[in-house]
Amino acid sequence: xxxxxxxxxxxxxxxxxxxxxxxxxxxxxxxxxxxxxxxxxxxxxxxxxxxxxxxxxxxxxxxxxxxxxxxxxxxxxxxxxxxxxxxxxxxxxxxxxxxxxxxxxxxxxxxxxxxxxxxxxxxxxxxxxxxxxxxxxxxxxxxxxxxxxxxxxxxxxxxxxxxxxxxxxxxxxxxxxxxxxxxxxxxxxxxxxxxxxxxxxxxxxxxxxxxxxxxxxxxxxxxxxxxxxxxxxxxxxxxxxxxxxxxxxxxxxxxxxxxxxxxxxxxxxxxxxxxxxxxxxxxxxxxxxxxxxxxxxxxxxxxxxxxxxxxxxxxxxxxxxxxxxxxxxxxxxxxxxxxxxxxxxxxxxxxxxxxxxxxxxxxxxxxxxxxxxxxxxxxxxxxxxxxxxxxxxxxxxxxxxxxxxxxxxxxxxxxxxxxxxxxxxxxxxxxxxxxxxxxxxxxxxxxxxxxxxxxxxxxxxxxxxxxxxxxxxxxxxxxxxxxxxxxxxxxxxxxxxxxxxxxxxxxxxxxxxxxxxxxxxxxxxxxxxxxxxxxxxxxxxxxxxxxxxx
Ligand code: ATP
Ligand code: MG
Ligand code: MG
Numbered sequence: 001x002x003x004x005x006x007x008x009x010x011x012x013x014x015x016x017x018x019x020x021x022x023x024x025x026x027x028x029x030x031x032x033x034x035x036x037x038x039x040x041x042x043x044x045x046x047x048x049x050x051x052x053x054x055x056x057x058x059x060x061x062x063x064x065x066x067x068x069x070x071x072x073x074x075x076x077x078x079x080x081x082x083x084x085x086x087x088x089x090x091x092x093x094x095x096x097x098x099x100x101x102x103x104x105x106x107x108x109x110x111x112x113x114x115x116x117x118x119x120x121x122x123x124x125x126x127x128x129x130x131x132x133x134x135x136x137x138x139x140x141x142x143x144x145x146x147x148x149x150x151x152x153x154x155x156x157x158x159x160x161x162x163x164x165x166x167x168x169x170x171x172x173x174x175x176x177x178x179x180x181x182x183x184x185x186x187x188x189x190x191x192x193x194x195x196x197x198x199x200x201x202x203x204x205x206x207x208x209x210x211x212x213x214x215x216x217x218x219x220x221x222x223x224x225x226x227x228x229x230x231x232x233x234x235x236x237x238x239x240x241x242x243x244x245x246x247x248x249x250x251x252x253x254x255x256x257x258x259x260x261x262x263x264x265x266x267x268x269x270x271x272x273x274x275x276x277x278x279x280x281x282x283x284x285x286x287x288x289x290x291x292x293x294x295x296x297x298x299x300x301x302x303x304x305x306x307x308x309x310x311x312x313x314x315x316x317x318x319x320x321x322x323x324x325x326x327x328x329x330x331x332x333x334x335x336x337x338x339x340x341x342x343x344x345x346x347x348x349x350x351x352x353x354x355x356x357x358x359x360x361x362x363x364x365x366x367x368x369x370x371x372x373x374x375x376x377x378x379x380x381x382x383x384x385x386x387x388x389x390x391x392x393x394x395x396x397x398x399x400x401x402x403x404x405x406x407x408x409x410x411x412x413x414x415x416x417x418x419x420x421x422x423x424x425x426x427x428x429x430x431x432x433x434x435x436x437x438x439x440x441x442x443x444x445x446x447x448x449x450x451x452x453x454x455x456x457x458x459x460x461x462x463x464x465x466x467x468x469x470x471x472x473x474x475x476x477x478x479x480x481x482x483x484x485x486x487x488x489x490x491x492x493x494x495x496x497x498x499x500x501x502x503x504x505x506x507x508x509x510x511x512x513x514x515x516x517x518x519x520x521x522x523x524x525x526x527x528x529x530x531x532x533x534x535x536x537x538x539x540x541x542x543x544x545x546x547x548x549x550x
Contacts, residue, residue: 026058062091138176299525299537355383
């Protein structure tokens with residue numbers, strides 16, 4: 001990979017290093033909420049945070065932002081740890097925001113004591129309605145002027161279980177007329193009697209994102225707290241919360257960058273969860289999912305994802321990236337690394353009528369033309385082969401140069417064959433093609449120099465291994481699914497499964513997760529769980545180049 005392009009975040013870090021704001025420290029974090037599986041968007045944040053730490057000799061920690069007990073589960077914690085390792089990064093430390101609940105609470109008491117927070121007895125809807133909006137004044141809560149003593153007693157009562165869920169909240173006392181809405185007395189604590197995966201029933205009040213995130217950053221010593229643009233409005237609040245605490249060192253800064261969005265893709269956890277729960281896909285790791293596990297099953301190499309993300313860099317405005325651009329990194333990677341194989345997806349029998357009875361020849365083909373060191377493989381050639389149904393036409397349309405009656409073609413690495421006859425079934429469909437071969441064309445060239453216009457892949461019927469192949473189309477046919485505000489509709493033809501495909505014998509040795517090229521058909525990943533099942537990772541055609549030409 002080439003050098004990572006510079007961007008505004010790197011500029012900020014360089015300036016902070018030059019001024020010594022944090023000494024020589026650079027500390028970032030990746031803060032997922034353990035309520036779902038990581039997707040390609042998270043990969044952008046992971047590569048950025050971990051990448052910056054590597055580049056600047058700093059530290060990047062993983063912090064589980066586990067402050068919402070309802071949706072969180074240990075299953076997700078395990079999966080997130082695995083997926084980060086798979087992407088190629090190792091957290092310096094694994095932290096949990098819930099480990100700071102004690103400190104975060106103590107800091108809430110500090111705010112209350114300073115007269116900077118109050119307990120409000122109003123319900124959520126009332127508080128929301130009083131917040132107002134742009135150009136619309138906020139309304140102060142009737143509970144806003146409780147004394148620090150009264151607020152402290154009420155906050156402790158909230159913590160100690162004296163009040164029912166939802167009956168009180170702690171709010172920061174900032175400014176109900178602030179032009180930044182997040183500063184209109186935001187909620188810091190809620191009462192929720194929901195057991196937490198890690199803290200059990202120790203706590204029945206939980207801090208909001210705004211009262212947990214910056215505090216956790218400060219506790220850990222984060223210097224640059226990088227998040228996506230939606231949080232820009234929260235930055236003044238992030239600063240306000242930290243400015244009113246006695247911190248032992250320079251506080252972190254929040255920096256926002258544009259989130260990754262891809263065409264034909266949704267990344268909202270709500271929508272992804274719905275696909276899993278209503279059975280549209282097999283699971284979070286379905287090869288059509290934009291999750292890292294889905295992409296891994298599909299055959300996307302971690303290196304290609306890293307390179308894609310690093311090429312995009314960090315930007316300050318949201319854009320949508322073509323999925324074909326991501327695929328181009330996947331294709332380029334596999335073109336260099338994938339071994340070549342022959343497989344026939346929709347087989348049609350080809351019988352060579354002048355082939356010596358029972359003879360088996362071994363054809364040598366290169367493993368990978370891009371990598372001579374990969375060597376050669378031998379492929380058995382016999383008088384009964386499988387070819388693609390699509391590679392034979394009884395009545396060839398114009399410009400169709402593959403096999404048809406009387407037409408000569410090359411069988412890749414084997415011989416020239418000429419179709420002579422067909423066998424049809426009662427419905428008139430061709431079930432077998434008969435041909436003759438020219439023994440002089442061994443290896444695929446005619447000594448008399450005659451040319452053929454097509455080279456086709458094939459598999460010896462007696463040696464073929466049976467495989468199942470999943471072919472994929474976009475999960476969403478629309479370029480910008482959901483951009484009209486409605487829940488997007490899934491492409492009903494996003495997966496086509498072929499159970500009767502035939503492949504050359506060495507394919508049986510493919511390791512789980514390995515990606516090979518099926519000649520003329522694309523790159524295919526061996527399923528990580530089920531031997532003999534392959535997923536088409538990506539086709540051979542460079543669609544990204546075509547998009548750029550438009
Ligand atoms: P959702 O909003 O669907 O619940 P989330 O984005 O909040 O998901 P988190 O687990 O909280 O998911 O995200 C962890 C980190 O990953 C956050 O810092 C978030 O900004 C970042 N992130 C999430 N999605 C993207 C994206 N599409 N592009 C870049 N960063 C992302
Ligand atoms: Mg979140
Ligand atoms: Mg979010």
